[in-house]
Amino acid sequence: MRFERYGIGIAKGMALTFKHLFRHPITTQYPEERLTVSRRIRGNELVWDKEKCTGCATCAKSCPQGAIQIITSVKAEENKYVVEKFEVDIGYCIFCGLCVESCPYEALFMSYDYERARYRRQELVMAKEGLLLSDKKQPSGYARPKVEATLPKQTLLLDRDKVKK
Numbered sequence: 001m002r003f004e005r006y007g008i009g010i011a012k013g014m015a016l017t018f019k020h021l022f023r024h025p026i027t028t029q030y031p032e033e034r035l036t037v038s039r040r041i042r043g044n045e046l047v048w049d050k051e052k053c054t055g056c057a058t059c060a061k062s063c064p065q066g067a068i069q070i071i072t073s074v075k076a077e078e079n080k081y082v083v084e085k086f087e088v089d090i091g092y093c094i095f096c097g098l099c100v101e102s103c104p105y106e107a108l109f110m111s112y113d114y115e116r117a118r119y120r121r122q123e124l125v126m127a128k129e130g131l132l133l134s135d136k137k138q139p140s141g142y143a144r145p146k147v148e149a150t151l152p153k154q155t156l157l158l159d160r161d162k163v164k165k
Helices: 008-021 058-062 098-102 157-164
Strands: 046-048 068-075 080-089 108-110
Touching (some): 058 098
Antiparallel strands (some): 046 108
């Protein structure tokens, strides 16, 4: 009586295997193919707009890790603060986005980039020259709806087949 059920488990497993054998693969070959990530990604880098920044240091005050360091000086003839030093230690940053949300002048953005691996800890300290808004650095739409509207729509693995056809 027990001997009648021995082949049923193997048959079910093989049926499932054959069912998936003829499916179109949905794997992305990462370095060559890249999906467009979410518009509101909190990438692991900050982008800083020098023209909008007033040096108020609200971002540094709101950082729970103390990863942002700002040193300013006063320009007496223009009655304005000048940012002399703006550093972010990405090694300590937890990418919570509180600095971006607290900036009253919208001078700080989360980055759209997610490939920031480094071999040495010293390379994780980003000075103001490395954080400047440029053609290479694209800000994400996190906490910035105006920027989000300009970014491309996220590509999902499920939607890729529809786009190719």
